[in-house]
Every structure is written in structure tokens, then in C-alpha cells.
Amino acid sequence: MTGFRNGGRLTDRQVGVLLVLPGVAVFIAVILYPFISAIAMSFTDRSLLNPNYDVVGFENYMKVFSDPYFLQTVWTTIVFVVFSTLVPFTLGLIWAIVLNQGFRGSEFLRGVTLVNWIIPGTAIGFLWSWIFNGQYGILNALLMKLGLIDQNLSFLGDTTSALVCVIIARSWQMLPWYMAFLLGGLQGVPLERIEAARIDGANNLQVFRYIVIPGMRQIFFLVLILGAIGNLQHFDIPWTMTQGGPARATTTLSIEVYRTAFKNWKLGQAATVGTIWAILLLVFSIVYLKQVKESD
Amino acid sequence: MKKLISVILALLVLAPMVFAGGSSETAAPADGPVSIVWAGWSGEEEATRDIFTKMRTTWEEESGNSVQWVGWTWADTAQQLLIRLQGGEQLDIAQADIGIFNTIAQTGTLADLNEIFGEEWLNETFEQSTLAVGQIDGKQLGLPWSMAAITMVYNPEILSRAGWDTVPTTVEEFEQCLADVAALGEGIIPYGVSTKDDTAAGDLMPWLWTFGTTIFNEDGSVNLGPEAVETIQWYKDMLAKGYIQMDIGRGDARQLFAQGKMAFYDDAVVAKGQAVSAGVDPAEVVNVCSAMPRPVLNEGDESQSTMWGHMLMIFDASQYKEAAAEFAKHLVSDEVALEYFEKNGMPPVTKSASATEEVQNDAYLKGFIESTATARLDETARMTNASEIKTIIVEELQRTLLGQTSAEECVENMRTRLNAAI
Numbered sequence: 001m002t003g004f005r006n007g008g009r010l011t012d013r014q015v016g017v018l019l020v021l022p023g024v025a026v027f028i029a030v031i032l033y034p035f036i037s038a039i040a041m042s043f044t045d046r047s048l049l050n051p052n053y054d055v056v057g058f059e060n061y062m063k064v065f066s067d068p069y070f071l072q073t074v075w076t077t078i079v080f081v082v083f084s085t086l087v088p089f090t091l092g093l094i095w096a097i098v099l100n101q102g103f104r105g106s107e108f109l110r111g112v113t114l115v116n117w118i119i120p121g122t123a124i125g126f127l128w129s130w131i132f133n134g135q136y137g138i139l140n141a142l143l144m145k146l147g148l149i150d151q152n153l154s155f156l157g158d159t160t161s162a163l164v165c166v167i168i169a170r171s172w173q174m175l176p177w178y179m180a181f182l183l184g185g186l187q188g189v190p191l192e193r194i195e196a197a198r199i200d201g202a203n204n205l206q207v208f209r210y211i212v213i214p215g216m217r218q219i220f221f222l223v224l225i226l227g228a229i230g231n232l233q234h235f236d237i238p239w240t241m242t243q244g245g246p247a248r249a250t251t252t253l254s255i256e257v258y259r260t261a262f263k264n265w266k267l268g269q270a271a272t273v274g275t276i277w278a279i280l281l282l283v284f285s286i287v288y289l290k291q292v293k294e295s296d
Numbered sequence: 297m298k299k300l301i302s303v304i305l306a307l308l309v310l311a312p313m314v315f316a317g318g319s320s321e322t323a324a325p326a327d328g329p330v331s332i333v334w335a336g337w338s339g340e341e342e343a344t345r346d347i348f349t350k351m352r353t354t355w356e357e358e359s360g361n362s363v364q365w366v367g368w369t370w371a372d373t374a375q376q377l378l379i380r381l382q383g384g385e386q387l388d389i390a391q392a393d394i395g396i397f398n399t400i401a402q403t404g405t406l407a408d409l410n411e412i413f414g415e416e417w418l419n420e421t422f423e424q425s426t427l428a429v430g431q432i433d434g435k436q437l438g439l440p441w442s443m444a445a446i447t448m449v450y451n452p453e454i455l456s457r458a459g460w461d462t463v464p465t466t467v468e469e470f471e472q473c474l475a476d477v478a479a480l481g482e483g484i485i486p487y488g489v490s491t492k493d494d495t496a497a498g499d500l501m502p503w504l505w506t507f508g509t510t511i512f513n514e515d516g517s518v519n520l521g522p523e524a525v526e527t528i529q530w531y532k533d534m535l536a537k538g539y540i541q542m543d544i545g546r547g548d549a550r551q552l553f554a555q556g557k558m559a560f561y562d563d564a565v566v567a568k569g570q571a572v573s574a575g576v577d578p579a580e581v582v583n584v585c586s587a588m589p590r591p592v593l594n595e596g597d598e599s600q601s602t603m604w605g606h607m608l609m610i611f612d613a614s615q616y617k618e619a620a621a622e623f624a625k626h627l628v629s630d631e632v633a634l635e636y637f638e639k640n641g642m643p644p645v646t647k648s649a650s651a652t653e654e655v656q657n658d659a660y661l662k663g664f665i666e667s668t669a670t671a672r673l674d675e676t677a678r679m680t681n682a683s684e685i686k687t688i689i690v691e692e693l694q695r696t697l698l699g700q701t702s703a704e705e706c707v708e709n710m711r712t713r714l715n716a717a718i
Contacts (some may be wrong), residue, residue, distance in 0.1 A: 048378040049402050051679060069691075089709065134543045135485070135552055157491070157542025159698055247491055247694040262375045264684040265399075 035278070042271035049265050060272035069248055070256075070273075075087025075253040077232065077280075080167060084234070085227040088171040092178025097208075099179070100186045111182070117176040128169035131243035132156050132241075156242055159249035166238045166250050173237065174230070178223060186212065218295055225288040232281055253277040326466055331362045332623060335377060336391025338606075340367040343569045345671045347639050350717040361619050374399045381405050381611075388614040389623060392607050394429065394677050397438045400609060402680045407612040409436040421628070426645045432678070442633075442642040443605030444664040445671035446498070448590050452583060454484060454559045463588040467506070467530075468697045470591040471652045474539040475640050477559045487547035488537045488561035489531075495546040496693060497686035499562045501675055505525050506593055511675045511689070511714070518714045520707050528703040535697050543698060556584065564604040565664050566640045568641040585664025601667040602674050606642070654657055683716060688713045 010018070020125075042060055046053035064070050077192035095113065099106045131139050143149045155161045189212055197207050213220075235254040238244065244251035244259065251259075253273060261270035339348035352363040366387075368376045374396045380387055381403060392400060400406060404604075409430075414614060422440055434651065450463060458476040474486040489503075490496040491715025504510060507530070509523035534540045549561040554574035571585045572578050589599035608627060610620045626632060633644035634652065644650055644663055655661065676682035689710060696706035 048375070048382065050404075072412070133548075134541065135548060135557070151538075154542045155700075159700070243493060245694060247691050247698060247700065259687070260619070263687070264681055265378070267335055 010103055031149065038271045038278075039275050041268055042275045044259055044268045044271075046267040046271075047265050048261070048267055053268065056268070062271045064272050065268060065278070072248060073251050073253060073256050076163065076248075076250065079163065080170075080234075080238070080250075080252050081231040082226050083167045084170040084174070085224060085229045087167065088175040089178050089182075089224060089227060090188070092175050093182050095175065095179045096182040099183055110179075114176045116172065116173055116229055121173065121175070121234075121236035122240050124169055124173050125237045126174070128165065128237075129156065129241045132165045157246055159247055162246060162249050163241050166241055169241060170231065170237050172236065174227065178227065181223045182216070182221060185216040188219075189215040217293075222295075225284055225291065227285045229281060229288070232277070253280070311415075326415065329362065330619050331364055332388040332614075332616045332619050333364050333386045334367040334368055334391075334623070335368075335373075335380070335387060337367055337370040337373045338391060338543075339365045340369065341394035344574065344640055347636055351627060351632055351636075353545060358626070359619070359622060361623075361625065363713050377542045378403065386614075387611050388616050389546055389611070389620040390608050390609050391441070392438065392606075394603060394605055394674065395682060397430065397607050397609060398432075398677050398679070398682060401432050401437045405611055406437040407610045407614070407615060407617060409610065409621075412610060412617060413439075413625075419664070421646050421648075423647060423650075426605075429605055429673070430602060438609055439628065440645040441606045441608050441628060442636070443603070443645050443668065444565045444603045444643050444661070445601040445667040446502075446562055447601040447664060447667035447671075449567050449585055450554065450560045450562055450588050451553065451556065451558070453585055454556070458559070462717070464591050466594050467591050471534075471539075474534070474559070475537070478538055483557065485541055485544070485552060485558045486560065488544050488552060489534075489540050490545050490549065490562070491535075491540065491694065491697060492545045492690070494683065494686045494690065497676070497689040498602060498674060500527070500531075500689065500693060502562075502590055502602055502672075503530075505600040505672065506597070508591060508593065511529055511685075511710075512718075516718060518711050518718070520714075521713050522712075524641075524707045525703045528693065528706050531693070532697060532703060542694075553585070565640075565641050565661065566641060568660055574694045582659045586660070587667065589667055598670050599667065601671045603668070603671040603677075605645075614622045621699050651664050684717055685714065688717060 043055055043057060045056045045144075060080055093231065099110050099113075104176070119127075128213075132155040133262055134152055134157055135142065137155070139155065140152040146153070153161075155165050170283045193211050193215070197211050233254060234252070235258065238250045238252060239255055239258070242250045244255040255278070257270050257273045257277065260266050260273060304466070328493060334352070338344040341407065348365070356362050366380075370393075372634075373392075377387070377390060377396070377400055379602075380669070382399075390400070408558045415436075417455075418436060426440040426443050427436065429443065430436055430440055454477060455461075455473065458473065458480055460473050460476065462471040464470040468527060477484055477486040490499040504524055504527050505515070507523040507527040509521040509527070510519045511524075531540070531665065535542070546563065550563065550570040551557060552558040553561055553563075554570045554576075567585055567587075568578070568581050571581050576584055590601055592599055608624045610624065612615055614620055626642075628646055630644070630646065630649045630652070633642075633646060633649045636642045636657060637644050641660065643665065648688065649655065676685045679685060690715070691704050692710045695701045695709075696703055701709065
């Protein structure tokens with residue numbers, strides 16, 4: 001490698017810096033500056049109603065933590081993230097195993113499965129709202145036809161069932177994403193090891209437990225972490241289906257930030273919730289980065 | 297090669313800075329034809345898109361100026377206006393309902409229309425009661441465009457099948473009527489009072505007034521007297537008896553009512569549009585969708601309803617305030633306002649248009665206009681954090697309806713949270 005300037009030419013290192021520069025500039029403008037600006041905003045009383053604002057120290061943080069419903073929002077977020085990650089992960093794994101059998105039509109099925117993932121989140125939200133609607137939803141019509149209920153159930157009007165409905169919709173959306181990753185992982189498990197285990201008398205469950213799982217541990221971990229990060233950031237399905245209700249039952253941190261900023265106009269307080277949210281995300285991101293580094 | 301790469305990269309880095317600097321200049325007002333920006337939501341909606349286009353084009357032909365429409369959904373309008381205002385983008389005139397008007401007025405960006413139109417013209421053209429809706433701190437910040445009341449709407453055919461040829465006038469009669477509708481067993485929801493989103497707070501308010509209390513006192517402190525507990529308990533009882541349902545918002549109610557699956561709900565004059573969209577002949581609308589006074593607690597009490605209306609706002613920072621004012625005059629003119637009324641049922645507010653026979657004799661509008669006489673402003677209409685207040689009310693109401701708290705706890709929780717929010 002050339003270490004010094006030669007005849008007015010740039011060194012490799014200088015060219016490298018110049019090549020990285022646009023990326024760094026975009027990163028600073030699009031991610032770093034807004035991020036630092038949001039943290040700074042969390043210490044102000046900035047509002048959408050007035051461009052002038054004052055620095056208020058930790059007042060917003062005290063307000064947020066003294067809100068009796070904020071912890072409920074954090075808990076709802078955790079429940080949403082855990083179930084919206086584990087449910088499609090489990091179903092995606094089962095589906096990946098089925099598709100990995102390589103039967104006729106499996107490639108077509110793989111393509112069809114991906115459709116859920118392509119549909120925009122808001123469209124999925126409206127689709128599932130219609131399915132679960134308490135007055136004219138098709139689920140109620142189906143249950144009624146089967147004689148399982150004698151009057152419509154308000155799936156989205158009850159605190160427990162509303163969260164379950166939102167998790168189902170999100171799981172339906174994300175199942176192909178998990179399936180695609182896990183199928184790739186399954187195809188990477190050496191066939192010779194599976195065949196050797198079968199010759200030694202291992203049944204399907206044993207092959208899965210002692211060969212497949214250890215071989216896919218890395219990908220399981222990465223997919224779960226990435227899925228959890230995605231769910232922690234997720235907004236559109238819960239918002240379009242329930243707008244965080246009823247009685248805050250489906251209000252996650254993303255909805256809380258949106259509502260505080262764009263319904264209550266309190267940008268400073270929204271930035272405070274956003275900062276707390278970012279800290280939660282940071283935990284997952286650090287674990288993810290550590291794992292990526294280790295796998296390298 | 298490396299030199300070339302260096303030059304290209306340097307240009308790429310510098311170019312955005314150069315262009316960013318160049319774009320900060322603002323255009324000076326021109327003497328010739330001007331282009332004004334009109335913002336709102338109705339131009340985006342199927343039912344009103346055509347007439348909004350016609351409103352613009354007819355004025356463009358008359359004045360030689362042009363109007364650029366910027367629209368969003370109704371739910372996004374307030375936030376988009378605020379973002380546009382803080383971003384310093386051109387905004388000359390906007391459509392607003394009472395809630396949006398209040399939010400934007402709090403920013404201090406609206407022009408005083410007394411200075412633009414002159415008090416004389418305003419007083420000659422509009423009734424004092426309608427002008428008052430657009431006044432804040434002695435300034436006329438909103439120009440009345442269409443006004444009536446949000447009152448109760450009922451389906452006369454369903455009531456007739458339930459044995460009611462007249463509408464119930466007291467709460468007791470109302471409950472009996474709901475029971476009779478429920479007894480029809482046709483899967484009809486007796487009363488589609490809103491139990492989700494902000495509209496649930498809007499629907500609760502006139503019932504609180506009916507039972508004899510308010511959310512706030514005149515000095516802005518929280519009131520919620522013992523009658524509030526009675527009102528919430530009444531809601532709970534109606535839910536238990538199947539007269540009302542959870543997960544019903546204004547949109548759901550409109551849809552179900554238009555399909556003949558709901559007997560009563562609360563709405564403004566725009567209810568007609570949904571019925572017409574569902575295939576009802578505009579001339580026959582009153583047979584399936586009529587306005588009525590809200591039942592009172594005791595005979596002789598005043599029926600309660602909430603003021604509803606659309607206004608026009610002109611922005612103080614606009615470089616084309618005169619053109620925007622001319623355009624506003626065009627929009628409230630008899631010719632345009634009566635066509636808007638004819639096609640979409642939006643009641644005109646100018647003295648001259650209101651006095652015309654077609655408005656006076658409109659059977660559908662009659663009930664709404666009668667309710668307007670005693671209509672009150674939504675209690676949050678002049679609050680900067682109206683949405684936050686409504687969210688608190690709805691969340692606590694929902695908790696009680698879902699059995700998590702009692703009516704007493706509901707009112708106490710509302711009081712605690714509202715006190716912290718005001």
C-alpha cells in the first residue's frame with residue numbers, strides 16, 4: 001500500500017476517506033443529527049403550536065415517569081414485541097421445514113407466502129380490522145354460521161382480545177420474513193450430518209434437536225433480535241387497527257410518541273418518550289452487533 | 297484516475313450545499329396574477345372533490361389568479377397545517393372545522409379578518425351568533441362557511457317498525473324506544489353512540505349537559521359533578537342491555553346507519569352524504585335519516601347539542617391576503633354556497649343564502665337548524681390541548697365500559713388526570 005502523496009496523487013487512504021465521505025455525510029444528516037437533535041429536544045418544552053421554546057431540564061422525563069399509564073405502555077410494548085416475534089418465528093420455522101422438503105410446488109408456495117410481507121402495513125391493518133370488526137367482520141359471520149356464537153363479539157373493543165388481534169395481524173405480516181431467513185438457514189445445515197444421524201437411528205425430533213438446532217443457533221439468534229427490533233419500532237398495524245385503544249390496551253411506545261407529538265402537539269415530551277424508546281432499542285442493537293462481531 | 301475520482305467526490309459533496317443555499321430565497325409578491333395556496337380536506341374526499349374543483353376554477357376564470365389546492369385527510373389536516381406553518385411553506389387560506397380552527401388559532405398565525413374584510417361587511421353578511429364561533433380574544437380569526445349542530449339522527453322506518461311514530465323526547469322514553477328497537481331482533485344496533493376514538497368524548501359531552509353537569513367550569517377548572525357519575529353509569533347500563541356497543545366510532549356508525557342497521561346515532565348534516573352514497577335518493581333521505589332534538593332528562597329541559605361548522609382561515613404571513621380574501625368571498629357567495637348546499641347538504645351561513653326558500657324549506661336541514669339555536673361549543677374547543685383532554689376522557693370511559701373501573705372511579709380518575717393536564 002502507498003503511504004504517502006506521490007506526484008500530486010492522492011494516497012489510497014485519502015481516496016478511501018473520500019469514498020466514505022458521502023456516506024458519512026448522509027449518515028450525519030439523516031441519522032446522527034436528527035438523533036442528537038431529538039435527545040436535545042427532550043429537554044425542552046418545544047411544541048408544534050409555537051416555534052419558540054425553553055429548556056426545561058428533566059421536567060419531561062419526570063412527567064413521563066410520573067404518568068401512571070406510562071409503565072403500562074412499556075409493558076404493552078414488551079408483550080407486543082415478545083409475542084409478535086415468537087409467534088411468526090415459530091410458525092415461520094414450521095413452514096420453512098415444510099418447504100425445505102422440496103416437494104413439487106414448494107417453490108410456488110414459497111413465492112405465494114412472501115405476498116403477506118409485500119403488502120403495506122396500513123393495508124394489512126385495515127384488512128385485519130375488517131376481519132375482526134365487531135359489527136360486520138367476517139370472523140364474527142363465520143363463527144355465527146358455525147353456530148359457535150349467538151351474538152357478535154367485539155374483538156377490537158376488548159382490552160385483551162384487541163392486543164391479541166394486533167399480534168395476529170403483525171405475525172401474519174412477518175411470517176414470510178422469518179420463513180425466508182430460516183429456510184436459508186435450513187438449507188445451510190449439512191445434509192451429510194443429517195444422513196449420518198439417521199443411519200445412527202435418530203428420529204425426526206432427534207435430528208431437529210441435535211443437528212438442525214445447533215446448526216442454526218446463530219441464525220435463530222440474529223433473526224429473533226432483528227425481529228424484536230422491528231417490532232419495537234413497529235407503528236402502522238396497531239395504529240390502523242385500534243389507534244392504541246381501547247383504554248390504551250394496544251398503545252405501544254411508537255404510538256405514544258406519535259400521539260404525544262401529532263395529537264397533543266408536545267414535541268419535547270414526545271422526544272422524551274422517543275429517547276427512552278431508543279435506549280430500549282439500543283440494548284437489542286448492542287446484543288445484535290456483538291453477535292455479528294462474534295460470528296465474523 | 298484517482299484525481300478524477302477526487303474531483304467528482306468533491307463536487308458531489310459541495311453540490312448539495314450550493315443548491316441548498318440557492319433555494320432559501322423567497323419570491324417577492326408579483327403585481328400580476330398571483331397563485332394562492334388553499335389547504336383543507338374536503339377537496340380530497342370523493343363526495344366533495346368535484347364541487348371543490350369547481351369552486352377553484354370558477355374563481356380562477358373570474359379573477360385571473362390561480363389556486364393551488366393542498367389537501368390531506370380530515371384527521372391529518374391540523375398536524376399537516378402546523379408542520380407547513382413551522383416549515384415556512386406558502387399557505388394563504390385554509391378550510392377548518394371548529395377543532396382544527398382552535399388548534400391553528402393558538403399558533404398566532406391567523407390574520408384578523410376584521411382588518412381584512414372590515415367589520416361592516418362581516419356584520420352585514422353574517423349573523424352575530426355564527427361570527428362568534430370564529431372569534432377569539434376579540435379577533436375574528438375564522439370566517440363562517442357552513443354551520444349547524446351535531447345532534448341525534450334517527451331512522452324513521454326502524455322507529456316505525458318498533459312502534460314509534462314520534463321521536464322520544466325524554467331520556468326515559470329514549471330508553472324505552474331503544475328497548476323496543478332491540479326487541480325487533482333484526483340485528484339492529486339501537487344507538488350508535490361513539491365508544492372509540494376522540495368522537496366518544498364529543499358524544500359524551502351533550503349527555504353530560506343533559507344530565508346537568510359539565511366537564512369544566514367557566515373558569516376552566518374541572519367540574520364533573522355527581523351527575524357525571526350518573527351519566528357514566530347510564531352508559532354502562534345501556535352497554536349491559538345491548539343498546540350501545542364497544543368499538544363504534546363515527547365512521548362505523550355512519551356506515552351501519554346508512555345500511556339500515558342502526559336506529560340512532562350522533563352526527564352533523566354530513567350524515568346525508570353517507571345515506572346518498574349508500575343509494576338513497578337525496579329527496580327521500582328524510583325517510584331513513586332525520587335529525588331530532590336530543591332527549592332531555594326532565595320535560596321542559598333544554599335539548600342539548602354541540603356546535604358544528606366549517607370556517608375559512610387566512611394566514612397572517614400570506615403575501616396574498618387580498619387575493620385570499622377575494623377567494624373567501626367567492627366561496628361564501630350565495631351562488632357557490634347554495635350549490636354546495638344543494639349538492640352536499642352543507643348549510644350556508646350568510647344572511648342572504650340562509651333566507652332563500654330552498655334552505656328554509658329543506659326538510660332534512662330543518663332538524664339540524666333547530667338544534668343549532670341551543671347548540672354549545674365543544675368544551676375543549678378553546679383549549680390548546682383539546683386532543684389530550686379528549687384522550688383522557690375516552691380512555692377512562694372505555695375502562696369503565698369494559699368493567700375495569702366503576703362509574704365513580706371513572707369520574708375520579710378523569711378528574712385527577714384532567715387536573716394534571718390543564
